[in-house]
Amino acid sequence: MQNFVTARAPGKINVALAVGDLADDGYHPLATVFLALNLTEDVTAHRAEGLSLEYAPGPIDTSDLATDESNLAIRAARLLADTTGHPADAALTITKRVPIAGGMGGGSADAAAALVACDALWGTNLTREDLVALAAKLGADVPFAVAGGVALGTGRGDVLSPVLTEGTFEWVLRLSDEGMSTPLTFRALDEHRAKHGAALGPVVDPEIEARVLHALRAGDPVALADALSNDLQAPALQLRPDLAEALEFGETHGALAGIVSGSGPTLGFLAADAAGADALAATFRREGHRVVRASGPVPGARVIEAA
Template sequence: MTPRTVTVRVPAKVNAQLAVGPARPDGFHDLANVFLAVALYDTVTVTPADELRITCTGPDAAQVPLDRTNLAARAAELLAARHGIEPNVHIHIDKDIPVAGGMAGGSADGAGALLACDALWGTDASQSQLLDICAELGSDVPFSLVGGAALGTGRGEKLTPLEVGGTFHWVFAVADGGLSTPAVYREFDRLTPDASEPVASPALLDALRTGDPKALAAALTNDLQPAALSLRPSLADTLETGRQAGALATLVSGSGPTTAFLCADPESAQQVAAALTASGTCRTARITSSPAPGATVLPV
């Protein structure tokens, strides 16, 4: 018997390295994108319905589209179309990942809905088939499905799992408002007309493998950071606050405007989060760790 309701938990991500190449003819950019899943999660619950509909709760729920532009709705439609069924399902998103914050919250919801609908409908898709649909949905969606750590190449959708030798401690400072990912890439193109082909950093991959936070801190890079700072100069104050509070490294998360702070240990993370909260340079600060598992069906 197929279940009457399925709930999937799916993580946010941080880009330990985001190396961006020149714009391709199709408008995308080749990337060397080192993803780390972090333990901030959305949960996606699906139940049978008379038609496809989406609801959302959580701190940023008002910013989440509830129509068919939502990746969760598109995931249900694509899976249903492949199996000749109607996507008649109620998708409820309990959102805890910042919206439009460079942490792949929308991608996470797409991956979560895809896995949940597969379980609800008993379509028994293989992981390879699910990943194909994820890649059709968006560049970050495949990683949201698999989690852990991975190198994303192409536009980020071609994944190679990476070994991680320990737990890394992070603070994320959530900004007011979002940043448009396409706008950040356009600004990158303007600022970097001579972008080179992206290559994964051997030092960063080694730091992940050995679990060394200081070595990882020295290797963190984000080619989109100058563009994000150009569009949102106030983020520089947030980054400086975290640095002065003792973070090992600071960077804009993905296309921003969320900023990420790598810390030596949980105590340091508490200190950095408190300083960020008190500074008034961000809306809130979240403490978490990586790596985290990918999309996971929760027990009923």
């Protein structure tokens, strides 16, 4: 019987995001390509009575984050307990490294790591497929945090198909001190499409261009840079013109290409190699920008320590 289990799950970047028109259920159908980054979250589940959560000191300020039943990691542990019939007994400790509210799936990674850690601690022995199915009940990005690697996501982004990938892609992530409202960004996209609907035509079944998948399969950062796409980028830049300036700065100082990550405000810059990414990160920092280096793909949620 384990006394504690630590699981690690990755943050992500969307290298392509196609958004369909607003559906009757109030959601937009999506087609996206997730790439898991080595910017990770660790969740340690200790044997305890009842369910609790705290944040360990680390590089991310977590003072404003909830630790009650609204926290996604707590919800994940409780869902696992309810599904398996095991008592919801665990003290969770989270070490955060993924920026908060940056569109990089940090909360989803917490949930994925909590599922894997509690499954191992409690000996509930769910399959990876079972864990992915549970993850889908917690949020659209959580199944990918369990799966990791590179995947094509459809539906709300939670129906996953693995994508063959060669090599490692090097990124510089430019962070913003001011968050963005995802619903506001989607609304701006809807308004733009309504205004220009006659010219644009309906987007019923969003698709990812084949060249994105070809670039990943070839491990070719130059080809991938040319194929980066995000339907939410234009509305995000419209709402936040300062992001456009930062995007231009990165693309004129060594990045192969830059992209708004998801609905923003994080910007992802793809470099040709690790040395190029390191140089770009240093240039951003000299200009006063807050940046993080990352690379991927990396595996999904997995146990890294137990005793």
